Amino acid sequence: NAGVTQTPKFQVLKTGQSMTLQCAQDMNHNSMYWYRQDPGMGLRLIYYSASEGTTDKGEVPNGYNVSRLNKREFSLRLESAAPSQTSVYFCASSGTGGRGRNEQFFGPGTRLTVL
Amino acid sequence: AQSVTQLGSHVSVSEGALVLLRCNYSSSVPPYLFWYVQYPNQGLQLLLKYTSAATLVKGINGFEAEFKKSETSFHLTKPSAHMSDAAEYFCAVSEMAGSARQLTFGSGTQLTVLP
Numbered sequence: 720n721a722g723v724t725q726t727p728k729f730q731v732l733k734t735g736q737s738m739t740l741q742c743a744q745d746m747n748h749n750s751m752y753w754y755r756q757d758p759g760m761g762l763r764l765i766y767y768s769a770s771e772g773t774t775d776k777g778e779v780p781n782g783y784n785v786s787r788l789n790k791r792e793f794s795l796r797l798e799s800a801a802p803s804q805t806s807v808y809f810c811a812s813s814g815t816g817g818r819g820r821n822e823q824f825f826g827p828g829t830r831l832t833v834l
Numbered sequence: 835a836q837s838v839t840q841l842g843s844h845v846s847v848s849e850g851a852l853v854l855l856r857c858n859y860s861s862s863v864p865p866y867l868f869w870y871v872q873y874p875n876q877g878l879q880l881l882l883k884y885t886s887a888a889t890l891v892k893g894i895n896g897f898e899a900e901f902k903k904s905e906t907s908f909h910l911t912k913p914s915a916h917m918s919d920a921a922e923y924f925c926a927v928s929e930m931a932g933s934a935r936q937l938t939f940g941s942g943t944q945l946t947v948l949p
Contacts, residue, residue, distance in 0.1 A: 769934035825877035
């Protein structure tokens with residue numbers, strides 16, 4: 720099992736450019752998440768998907784859109800990148816049984832720089 | 835909403851010394867609590883989790899954490915630090931928000947192990 724995979728690993732954009740970050744999981748998990756990590760701020764939730772066909776905003780959704788393409792894949796799109804979106808982006812997934820006991824499994828991250 | 839506070843953004847210990855990383859949470863219901871570790875340029879990996887079965891939880895790599903309801907704490911300890919423990923550590927609490935279980939993370943503690 721590969722777990723959670725993310726592409727690309729690194730990306731440099733110019734202000735105003737768009738891009739899509741890809742995420743896939745092979746653990747048959749219902750829930751998937753996108754976070755951004757900035758120094759001293761921990762991880763902040765951007766969007767999440769409780770199950771295939773649903774998406775919801777997290778703490779910091781402005782400037783982002785998401786698509787839950789199928790049960791395995793959850794993509795994050797920046798329509799018009801801004802320097803404030805320079806960050807490390809993590810995708811995660813979790814099962815939904817266990818009433819909250821289930822941990823989230825994280826991908827290796829995408830390091831994005833917006834110039 | 836629940837919150838997590840990690841006291842000390844940077845902690846340094848000598849190799850072989852006790853590691854103590856502090857985490858306090860706020861929650862209106864019995865919480866599910868997690869500790870994750872992040873090695874440089876990698877994603878987050880689960881160290882251990884508290885799911886109300888036992889107050890002393892043992893995790894990987896010799897780490898353990900004790901849930902203390904009266905102190906709303908879930909501090910992480912390891913009796914003897916190893917150079918390979920140098921990493922960033924995140925405490926998180928699980929809560930039901932919106933349509934899915936979400937994790938709220940602390941801001942992280944960077945552990946340095948001195949030779």
